[in-house]
Amino acid sequence: xxxxxxxxxxxxxxxxxxxxxxxxxxxxxxxxxxxxxxxxxxxxxxxxxxxxxxxxxxxxxxxxxxxxxxxxxxxxxxxxxxxxxxxxxxxxxxxxxxxxxxxxxxxxxxxxxxxxxxxxxxxxxxxxxxxxxxxxxxxxxxxxxxxxxxxxxxxxxxxxxxxxxxxxxxxxxxxxxxxxxxxxxxxxxxxxxxxxxxxxxxxxxxx
Numbered sequence: 001x002x003x004x005x006x007x008x009x010x011x012x013x014x015x016x017x018x019x020x021x022x023x024x025x026x027x028x029x030x031x032x033x034x035x036x037x038x039x040x041x042x043x044x045x046x047x048x049x050x051x052x053x054x055x056x057x058x059x060x061x062x063x064x065x066x067x068x069x070x071x072x073x074x075x076x077x078x079x080x081x082x083x084x085x086x087x088x089x090x091x092x093x094x095x096x097x098x099x100x101x102x103x104x105x106x107x108x109x110x111x112x113x114x115x116x117x118x119x120x121x122x123x124x125x126x127x128x129x130x131x132x133x134x135x136x137x138x139x140x141x142x143x144x145x146x147x148x149x150x151x152x153x154x155x156x157x158x159x160x161x162x163x164x165x166x167x168x169x170x171x172x173x174x175x176x177x178x179x180x181x182x183x184x185x186x187x188x189x190x191x192x193x194x195x196x197x198x199x200x201x202x203x204x205x206x207x
Contacts, residue, residue, distance in 0.1 A: 007044040008205045010198060011071035011168070015078050015150065018053040018103055025179045026050075026077040028187065029194055038195055042206050047071070053103045053150050055096075059163050062154070066166025073201050074158050074168040075124065077194065078151035080175035085139025085184050086193050087175035088126045089146040091119045092155035098148030113153050114162035123159065124172030124197070125204035132200050138193045139184055146173055170205055 012033055014026025033048035040046075047069050051058055065071070080087055094117065097110045126142075133140040146152035155173040157163050174197055177184045185193070 007042040008072035008170075008202060009045045009070060010040075010043055010047070010202065011065065011069060011074045012046075012048045012194070012198065013051050013074070013076045013154070014048075015051050015053050016103070018150075019101060021079055021081065023178070024079050025176055025187070025190055026079055028179075029077060029176075029190060032191055033194070038198055040199055040202050043202055045069070051150070051154060055099075055102050055106050055108050055150070055153065056104070058150055058154060059157055062157055062163040062166045066163060070165070071168045072170065073205055074166075074171035075197055075201060076151075076154050076158060076171070076173045078154070078173065078175055079178070080147070080151070081178055083141060083175050083177050083184075085141055085177065086133055086197070087141050087143050088124075088130060089122060089155060089173040089175060090126065090142060090144050091121050092146055092152055092159055092173070094118050094120070094156050094160070096148065096153065100149055102150065113156045114160050116156070116160040116162065120156065120159040122155075122172030123170045125200055126172070128200045128204060129197050132196045133193055136192065136196060138189060138196070143175070146175070151175065170201060
C-alpha cells in the first residue's frame, strides 16, 4: 500500500550474459530502461541494474542497490531460452539444487539459499500482468519453478529480504526468451511487455 500518497521506488534488474548465453536480452532491456526510464504516474524514483551471474557476488550486489536506492518494488527479469514468452514465476524455492556453473566457474553445494521457508510466493500482481499481456497480444505463460540457477536465487533473496538493506515490499521474477528473428519476442515487444509488467505492479502497489 502506498504511504501518505508517496509513490513507490521501482527497481528493475536483468542479468549479464552467462555460459551458453553470450547474448542476454535482459541486459539489453536494462540498458533501454536506463537510457529512457519509463514515465509512469505515481512513481517516486526508478532504477534499472544488470546483476552479475555469480553466486558469491549477486547477494552483495542486491545489498548495494538496497542501501543506495531502497526499492519498494523489485521486478527481476532473466533469460530462459526454452520459454515461449513472458514466463511469470509464481514461487521461489529456497534451494540451490541442480545449480550450474556461474561466470566465475563456481558451482555451489545443494543447500538453502538463505534463512527462510522452503518456498516463497511472488508478490507481483501476476493475474493482472497476465491479463494485460494478453490484451497486448504478447505471449505469457505460468511457472511454479524458477529453475536452479541465479534467477531462482535472486527471486528468493529478494522475497526473503535476505540481503542487507534490500527489502522491497513487492517483488517477483519474470523469465523471457531470446529475442530476434524466429524468436517468440522482438526487442520492441520485450520492452513493451516489460513496461506493462512495471505499470501493473505500480498500479497494484498504489491501490
